[in-house]
Amino acid sequence: MMTQRNFLILACGTIAIGCMRQSPPTDLMAKAEVSVREVEQTETAQAAPLEVRTAREKLDQAKEAMGGKKYGTAKMMAEQAIVDAEAAKTKTQADKTQRTNDEVKKSMETLRRETQRPGVPSDAAPVRRPH
Amino acid sequence: MNRKNALIAVLALALLAGCAHRYESLDRAKKNYESAAADPEVAKNAPVALHEARQSLTAAEKAARERGAAREVDHLSYLAEKKVEIARNQSSQKRNEEELGRINQDRQSILIDARTREARDANARAAELENRAKTAEAQSAQSSQKLADIQRQLDDMKAAETEFGTQVTLKDMMFETGKAELTPGGVRNVEKLAGIINKNPGQEVLIEGHTDSTGSAALNQRLSERRAETVKGLLTQGGVPADKVTTRGYGKNFPVASNGNSAGRQQNRRVEVTILNEGKSGKDVERKSGNM
Numbered sequence: 001m002m003t004q005r006n007f008l009i010l011a012c013g014t015i016a017i018g019c020m021r022q023s024p025p026t027d028l029m030a031k032a033e034v035s036v037r038e039v040e041q042t043e044t045a046q047a048a049p050l051e052v053r054t055a056r057e058k059l060d061q062a063k064e065a066m067g068g069k070k071y072g073t074a075k076m077m078a079e080q081a082i083v084d085a086e087a088a089k090t091k092t093q094a095d096k097t098q099r100t101n102d103e104v105k106k107s108m109e110t111l112r113r114e115t116q117r118p119g120v121p122s123d124a125a126p127v128r129r130p131h
Numbered sequence: 132m133n134r135k136n137a138l139i140a141v142l143a144l145a146l147l148a149g150c151a152h153r154y155e156s157l158d159r160a161k162k163n164y165e166s167a168a169a170d171p172e173v174a175k176n177a178p179v180a181l182h183e184a185r186q187s188l189t190a191a192e193k194a195a196r197e198r199g200a201a202r203e204v205d206h207l208s209y210l211a212e213k214k215v216e217i218a219r220n221q222s223s224q225k226r227n228e229e230e231l232g233r234i235n236q237d238r239q240s241i242l243i244d245a246r247t248r249e250a251r252d253a254n255a256r257a258a259e260l261e262n263r264a265k266t267a268e269a270q271s272a273q274s275s276q277k278l279a280d281i282q283r284q285l286d287d288m289k290a291a292e293t294e295f296g297t298q299v300t301l302k303d304m305m306f307e308t309g310k311a312e313l314t315p316g317g318v319r320n321v322e323k324l325a326g327i328i329n330k331n332p333g334q335e336v337l338i339e340g341h342t343d344s345t346g347s348a349a350l351n352q353r354l355s356e357r358r359a360e361t362v363k364g365l366l367t368q369g370g371v372p373a374d375k376v377t378t379r380g381y382g383k384n385f386p387v388a389s390n391g392n393s394a395g396r397q398q399n400r401r402v403e404v405t406i407l408n409e410g411k412s413g414k415d416v417e418r419k420s421g422n423m
Contacts, residue, residue: 036234080209080210080213083209083213083217084213087217087220090217091216091220094220094223094224097231100231101231104234105234108238111238111242114239115244115245119184
């Protein structure tokens with residue numbers, strides 16, 4: 001025999017995990033804050049502005065949810081803000097090294113051509129890796 | 132239907148719906164993950180990131196199996212997809228860094244090659260220059276030796292190196308005054324000269340007669356030619372092949388001293404016999420100006 005209470009628990013478990021009681025995800029929120037701040041303050045903000053704004057918006061939504069004690073929602077938004085920031089950061093770095101490589105390859109061609117003629121450039125320092 | 136049965140029916144439907152429910156987000160995430168995992172470059176360069184993506188995907192699949200809320204499955208699928216993207220970015224980054232390393236090595240090799248080539252070329256040039264200097268030195272030593280030898284044998288005939296060869300000057304004294312005949316002393320000298328010339332077989336001889344400015348140009352021209360021919364005749368008698376000897380007369384046109392005094396005029400009356408350098412022919416040499 002199904003009591004009303006049992007039904008509610010079952011329904012909650014089936015339909016919406018989010019409605020179960022959770023503890024406030026404070027560590028996660030702190031981590032999300034750091035991640036989003038980092039991409040906002042570095043070159044990622046210029047290189048991937050849309051992705052950075054998305055991350056910021058999700059973080060704001062998480063904070064709002066925290067205020068309303070909707071910890072399930074806060075957790076989700078914070079997790080998404082973190083991966084959004086990380087994706088933006090890694091994409092920016094990959095693009096940067098790609099551009100560097102293209103430029104170095106171009107100057108290599110010039111170097112190759114010039115060393116066929118007399119008068120070799122004397123600079124032998126390797127190209128610095130971007131960091 | 133009573134309330135209890137209705138409840139069971141609803142739950143049963145919900146269960147069935149959960150079973151048959153396809154999560155588009157999950158399908159997409161799964162496809163993304165599988166293609167990244169199958170890429171050997173990504174697997175090699177970003178294994179940790181790929182593993183994290185796998186974990187999110189597994190959680191999403193679990194939520195889907197347990198008929199979780201679409202919101203939860205979508206969320207976990209989203210995380211999985213983003214983590215796949217992160218893995219791909221990290222993989223590209225690593226690949227670019229490795230490529231940059233290779234390019235740097237190439238750059239070093241090119242510079243080293245160029246330097247080596249440069250050094251080799253410089254060495255080769257230096258060696259060549261040294262060779263030439265040595266050869267020139269040897270040749271010069273040889274010719275001054277030769278000249279010294281010739282000079283020794285021809286006491287009263289002046290020998291000198293010119294651009295054409297070794298030039299011996301037969302003075303006016305060796306000829307009868309105003310004539311083309313040689314004096315006995317002159318004959319002896321020319322015979323000596325023949326001997327020297329024969330030591331250089333194959334080398335041609337040029338005989339050039341000159342006079343001073345006294346008398347007509349025509350007369351001087353004729354005299355200078357005849358004197359050159361006299362010398363040639365004696366040389367060929369001495370064994371020098373005639374076809375190797377060229378004669379020319381220049382008359383008064385190429386004085387070596389002033390015609391204003393007796394000593395100068397005597398100097399101008401001369402016959403120059405040049406043992407030409409190897410490969411040179413008398414036909415090639417023609418004086419056109421006052422230059423010797």
